[in-house]
Amino acid sequence: MDILTDTPVTAPRIPARARLIPAMARGFLNRCPHCGQGLLFERFLKVRPECESCGLATGSHRADDLPPYLVIFLVGHLVGYLMLTFEMEYDVPLWLSLTLWPTLTLALAGGLMQPMKGAVVGLQYAFGMHGFDRLPRRQEQQTPPHTDGTHHGSADSPSAAARLGGV
Numbered sequence: 001m002d003i004l005t006d007t008p009v010t011a012p013r014i015p016a017r018a019r020l021i022p023a024m025a026r027g028f029l030n031r032c033p034h035c036g037q038g039l040l041f042e043r044f045l046k047v048r049p050e051c052e053s054c055g056l057a058t059g060s061h062r063a064d065d066l067p068p069y070l071v072i073f074l075v076g077h078l079v080g081y082l083m084l085t086f087e088m089e090y091d092v093p094l095w096l097s098l099t100l101w102p103t104l105t106l107a108l109a110g111g112l113m114q115p116m117k118g119a120v121v122g123l124q125y126a127f128g129m130h131g132f133d134r135l136p137r138r139q140e141q142q143t144p145p146h147t148d149g150t151h152h153g154s155a156d157s158p159s160a161a162a163r164l165g166g167v
């Protein structure tokens with residue numbers, strides 16, 4: 001326990017930010033990585049400019065080519081393994097090989113592209129990359145104002161950040 005007290009305690013830039021795995025899982029399931037409520041995509045691979053539920057600016061992501069790289073890596077290894085195994089173990093007719101493997105490859109690649117892009121957006125959000133280094137606009141607006149007449153600093157002060165994080 002003494003080792004833990006020696007490490008410097010630094011407040012995260014966004015205390016309410018979801019952790020990596022939940023954020024990626026939300027993105028994978030076409031949900032906003034921050035709140036998990038609003039939809040992430042407005043079309044197949046078109047990310048909404050902002051979350052309709054919490055206002056997180058999701059349009060600033062830079063997923064770029066990472067989702068297709070990951071899909072190619074996954075599907076290539078899976079279909080390649082299955083193809084090799086079946087062709088070596090069984091006497092598969094040529095017509096079946098020519099229809100099954102391309103169909104399976106296209107179905108898996110098409111089906112995984114949107115979830116994989118969502119997961120990459122969730123990853124960028126969890127690490128605060130690009131435009132994800134700020135709180136969602138609506139969460140900033142919902143910060144309760146000081147009613148006692150005293151001024152404790154700006155809305156992005158550590159006390160306000162701690163209140164938003166619920167700690």
Ligand SMILES: [Zn+2]
Pocket residue numbers: 032033034035036037038051052053054055056
């Ligand atoms: Zn949201």
